[in-house]
Amino acid sequence: MAYEIKDDGKFQYIEEGEGEVVILLHGLFGALSNFEDLFNHFRGKYKIVIPMLPLYDMPLLTTGVKTLAEFIKKFIIHKKYENVTLLGNSLGGHVALVYVERWPNKVKRLVLTGSSGLYENAFGGTYPKREDKEFIRAKTATTFYDPKHATDELVEEVYEIVNNRAKLIKVLALAKSAIRHNTKDDLHKISVPTLLIWGKNDIITPPEVAEEFNKLITGSELHWIDNCGHAAMMEHPQEFNTILDTWLSKTPIK
Numbered sequence: 001m002a003y004e005i006k007d008d009g010k011f012q013y014i015e016e017g018e019g020e021v022v023i024l025l026h027g028l029f030g031a032l033s034n035f036e037d038l039f040n041h042f043r044g045k046y047k048i049v050i051p052m053l054p055l056y057d058m059p060l061l062t063t064g065v066k067t068l069a070e071f072i073k074k075f076i077i078h079k080k081y082e083n084v085t086l087l088g089n090s091l092g093g094h095v096a097l098v099y100v101e102r103w104p105n106k107v108k109r110l111v112l113t114g115s116s117g118l119y120e121n122a123f124g125g126t127y128p129k130r131e132d133k134e135f136i137r138a139k140t141a142t143t144f145y146d147p148k149h150a151t152d153e154l155v156e157e158v159y160e161i162v163n164n165r166a167k168l169i170k171v172l173a174l175a176k177s178a179i180r181h182n183t184k185d186d187l188h189k190i191s192v193p194t195l196l197i198w199g200k201n202d203i204i205t206p207p208e209v210a211e212e213f214n215k216l217i218t219g220s221e222l223h224w225i226d227n228c229g230h231a232a233m234m235e236h237p238q239e240f241n242t243i244l245d246t247w248l249s250k251t252p253i254k
Contacts, residue, residue, distance in 0.1 A: 003039075005032075005052070011075050012052040017043035020253055021081045024050045025072070027090025027114075027231075028174055029140075029158050034089065037237030038244070046085075046248075051075050053092070056170045063170055064177030065091070069098040076106060083253045087111035087244075089231060090120070090205070094178055101186045108253045110194045111244065114205050114230040117183040118212055133159055144229040145201040187216035193251040194220040197243055199228030199235065221247065 003014050014032060022042065024035045032050050042048050051072065058067050072095060076084060086107055088096035093115025100107050136159045141147035161167045194217045198210035207224075214222040223243045225232050233240045 003032075008078075010078060013075070014039070014050040015047065017045070017047045020046050020083065020085065022046045022048050022085045022087060022248075023072070023076075023081075024048065025086065025088035025092030025095050026050070026053065027088075027092050028055065028171060028178075029161065030089060030092065030231075031157060034231060034234055038233050038241060041237075041241045041245075049079075049081075053095070055174060056167050058170070060169065060173060063173040065094050065098050065174075065181050066177075068095045069102060072096075072099050073103060073106075083108045085109040085111065085248070085253075087113070088115060089113050089233065091116055091174065091178060093117065094181070094183070097183050097187075097190075098181070100190055100192060101183070104189070104191065107192055109248070109251055110190065110192050111197065111247075112194070112213065113197045113232050113240075114199065114202055115209075115213070116178045116205060117181075118205075118209050120178060120205050120209075136162065142203060142229070143231055144235050145199065145227050146229075146235065149231075149235055184212075184216065187213070188218065190217050195244070195247045195251075196220055196222040197232055197240055198222065198224055199230060199232045200224045200226045201228055202230045204230040 003016065005012055005014055026034055035050060039048050053068055054071060084107055086096040086099060093112040094117040096110060097117045100110055137150060137155045140155050140158050141150040144150060161171060196210050196213055198207065200207060210222055214220050225236050225239050228235050
């Protein structure tokens, strides 16, 4: 994404557009580019914001989803945003869930896609093999229904992370935190309009995860995308954007 990353000394983020604030939260191996099509589609209608989550900058003892939720709280206060919509993919969805549970009055709408928080199968139950690029390529490809989306650039990004010892330690700490912090018992507290957009072929957070979220979050709306894995907004951006556009229009912020 060739967009200006703003740096005000406390936070780094992308912010474009005017109107209602929609904050996009990326996953554990996610990048700003994951939201490129979504960003381009909606920045003419909303203020679209992508904060850079400090995945590798937190002290090891506090590395986890709760600390990331605290980070988003500070970011929203710092920017003086009101009536925000949170949209999270994978770990980003988990962070959004924790935020909404702890500070429900600050969020008006919630969108989850391939979210952790109930169950996730990161790396197929195994630790990444450092220095093995073909292993990384194969595991990156499991994010998608069509492995063509596991581009060389994406594989290189993941490969760099898992071969950086300091980053790998944080990745494993975040993954363990996500497993420990199961949100099942708190989902009934969520009262904001909630949209679930799920890949029908997601093997990291499988369809039964979406169905349980849908059952436990009162009034939530679940939409499936066929031939789609864990990153629906990347693999089927037009269908994803159409579902989201329609839902945002029919759930106006009051």
